[in-house]
Amino acid sequence: MKPNTKIYNVSRVEAGRLINGKGNLDIWDKAIVLNDFASPWENTVIDDIEFRALHNSENLFFQFKVYDSKIHINQADNSYVSIGNSDRVELFFRTNESLDPYYCLEIDPISRMMDFKARPNKLFDYNWNWPKTDISIKSKICKECFVVEVAISFFSLKAFNLIHDNIIEAGIFRAKYRKQECGAYKPTWITWVNPLTEIPDFHGPTSFGRLKLEN
Incomplete structure (x- = not known):
């Protein structure tokens, strides 16, 4: 059984780089607010998430606002293990439904990226690694939320064969870690598209939606 294809329309703007990590630039008012997120595998209330995207002639811009006053960040070091054990947002991009290949960006509230x-x-x-000259990340932790903003060059997206007829197939996710009575932290997996899997799995063909670049 396949999920219904979800489409998010990415508005075009003429401004330059749009990220400052604070989520307060007026230009983001031109973006559609996506807040259709859920954790299909748990019967639990999740924090509100607001996702926005814009593009211009050079870059694709993303903004996450995650309303969470109890953020968990593992700062043992800057390794992928530390990032992988922290609250984070995730963007996956695939070349096609075969997932051969696809590309994963997992970013925590202090701008570390796996x-x-x-x-x-x-x-x-x-x-x-995604070429460092083709991606920029800024973030901020506020009292009620954290903000992650990302700029990715179209040059790199095209180089990786990720744009077809103004469509980018993408997964939009979040991992939330909650402390258990035993002291360990357990993740809740949150997604835009319900992949209809029995257990949490973002790494399958049913977990992707579509970003449509408007002219």
Whole structure:
């Protein structure tokens, strides 16, 4: 059974770089607010998430506002293990439904990024990185929320064959870690598209929606 295809329309703007990590630039009023997130595998209330995207002639811009006053960040070091054990937002991009390959960006509230290239059956290449000259990240932790803003060049998206007829197939996710009575932290997996899997799994073909770039 396949989920219904979800589409998010990305408005075009003429301004330059749109990110300051604070989420307070007026230009973001031109973006559609996406807040259709859920955790299909848990019967629990999740914090509000607001996702926005815009684009201009050079870059695709993303903004997450996650309303959470109890953020968990593992700062043991800056390793992928530390990032992977922290609250974060995630963007996946795939070349096609075969997931061969797809690209994963997982970003925590202090702008640390775990980026890797993947292939079917969770074959992850952690030695691969999104070109640093083609991505910029800014973030801020506020009293009620944290903000993550990302700018990605169209040059890199086209180089990785991720744009077809103004459509980018993307997964939009969040991982929320909650402290258990035993003292350990357990993740709640939150997604835009319900992949209709029995257990949490963002790494399958049913977890992706579509970003449509408006002219």
